Amino acid sequence: MNELIAGVLDGRARAIARLLTLVENSESAAETAVTALYPHTGQAHIIGITGPPGSGKSTLVNEIAKRLRQQGQRVGILAIDPSSPFTGGALLGDRVRMRDLAGDSGVFIRSMASRGSLGGLAQATWAAIKVLDAAGFAKILVETVGAGQAEVDIARAAHTTLVVEAPGMGDDVQAFKAGILEIADILVVNKADRPGSERVVRSLELMLHLGPMGGTRHHGRILTATIPAANGTSSGWQIPVLPATASEGRGTAELVTQIQQHLAHLQMSGEWQEREQERCRHELRQLLQMRLLARLDTAVSQNEQDALVTAVAAREIDPYTAVRQLLNHFPANHEVSGKSASTT
Ligand SMILES: Nc1nc2c(ncn2[C@@H]2O[C@H](COP(=O)(O)OP(=O)(O)OP(=O)(O)O)[C@@H](O)[C@H]2O)c(=O)[nH]1
Numbered sequence: 001m002n003e004l005i006a007g008v009l010d011g012r013a014r015a016i017a018r019l020l021t022l023v024e025n026s027e028s029a030a031e032t033a034v035t036a037l038y039p040h041t042g043q044a045h046i047i048g049i050t051g052p053p054g055s056g057k058s059t060l061v062n063e064i065a066k067r068l069r070q071q072g073q074r075v076g077i078l079a080i081d082p083s084s085p086f087t088g089g090a091l092l093g094d095r096v097r098m099r100d101l102a103g104d105s106g107v108f109i110r111s112m113a114s115r116g117s118l119g120g121l122a123q124a125t126w127a128a129i130k131v132l133d134a135a136g137f138a139k140i141l142v143e144t145v146g147a148g149q150a151e152v153d154i155a156r157a158a159h160t161t162l163v164v165e166a167p168g169m170g171d172d173v174q175a176f177k178a179g180i181l182e183i184a185d186i187l188v189v190n191k192a193d194r195p196g197s198e199r200v201v202r203s204l205e206l207m208l209h210l211g212p213m214g215g216t217r218h219h220g221r222i223l224t225a226t227i228p229a230a231n232g233t234s235s236g237w238q239i240p241v242l243p244a245t246a247s248e249g250r251g252t253a254e255l256v257t258q259i260q261q262h263l264a265h266l267q268m269s270g271e272w273q274e275r276e277q278e279r280c281r282h283e284l285r286q287l288l289q290m291r292l293l294a295r296l297d298t299a300v301s302q303n304e305q306d307a308l309v310t311a312v313a314a315r316e317i318d319p320y321t322a323v324r325q326l327l328n329h330f331p332a333n334h335e336v337s338g339k340s341a342s343t344t
Pocket residue numbers: 052053054055056057058059060097145146190191192193194244245246247248
């Protein structure tokens with residue numbers, strides 16, 4: 001493990017690949033790796049790319065990475081697929097599409113898929129991001145498929161989030177349905193070469209106008225809205241809606257410019273620190289949640305848990321009572337209720 005860590009810190013591709021495999025497959029490996037690498041992280045600009053299946057995220061990632069490489073930046077890419085139970089196969093398509101980048105030592109591409117729980121995938125993703133960060137990649141692009149809670153969770157690991165829509169993916173703009181519009185820093189309407197893209201731009205425009213973010217109309221197709229910061233004051237970032245045709249590399253220069261501008265905005269406004277704080281809070285809570293549930297599973301057998309669930313379903317007991325019974329298995333609960341003054 002120590003050798004691998006040293007290799008990662010040197011930015012060696014083989015070491016990175018091997019450590020990522022360990023991190024993906026074992027929670028304790030993830031813990032060891034993150035503990036060792038953490039002091040070397042915090043340098044990377046993490047960019048999340050999310051949106052419905054087939055909207056062109058991988059194609060966009062490929063184009064963004066190419067442009068960042070032209071600027072001399074090292075780029076790490078993680079493609080996350082929560083819906084796929086297998087690593088690799090499901091995302092082979094991504095690798096093929098990203099072949100432009102193959103052979104470039106300034107780019108590292110990795111696909112990750114769910115093995116078991118979504119919480120596990122989210123945790124592995126957070127750890128993998130740290131591995132790439134410590135390995136010195138200035139930009140880390142994290143592609144997540146779909147628009148569910150899992151994607152939103154993973155997207156929360158990013159400093160800058162792109163939500164990618166495309167025409168012809170159903171009548172409504174999918175981001176709105178899943179509520180992922182709220183996490184967007186930049187909206188991309190890809191497949192601008194297809195009919196209906198103007199309509200998607202307009203409906204996004206309308207949503208930003210009507211939504212809680214308020215908004216101001218800008219010239220042409222570019223729509224802007226101002227996100228109120230947590231403290232109620234305007235953060236000053238205008239969410240752009242950018243049309244793009246990723247398959248032809250059109251609109252991607254402007255996209256990369258906006259990504260850089262968002263980074264500059266975060267740094268100048270002090271929002272970078274706020275986001276770091278939020279990212280860390282979210283990660284801590286996710287880790288804690290996983291650990292606490294794991295503790296519960298150790299303390300209470302699956303059969304016992306099933307019996308409780310059955311009792312709740314049969315209306316024999318209510319869910320609150322069931323949860324109280326489960327919580328009774330936690331030593332911490334005794335401390336809180338004062339039954340045991342000194343545990344652990
Ligand atoms: N017409 C058109 N097709 C595009 C464009 N961008 C991507 N595509 C095509 O759309 C299909 C899906 O592209 P991907 O980049 O794999 O989309 P994705 O969002 O990564 O897909 P998943 O990872 O499966 O969710 C591919 O056949 C691309 O060639 C575009 O701008 N215009």
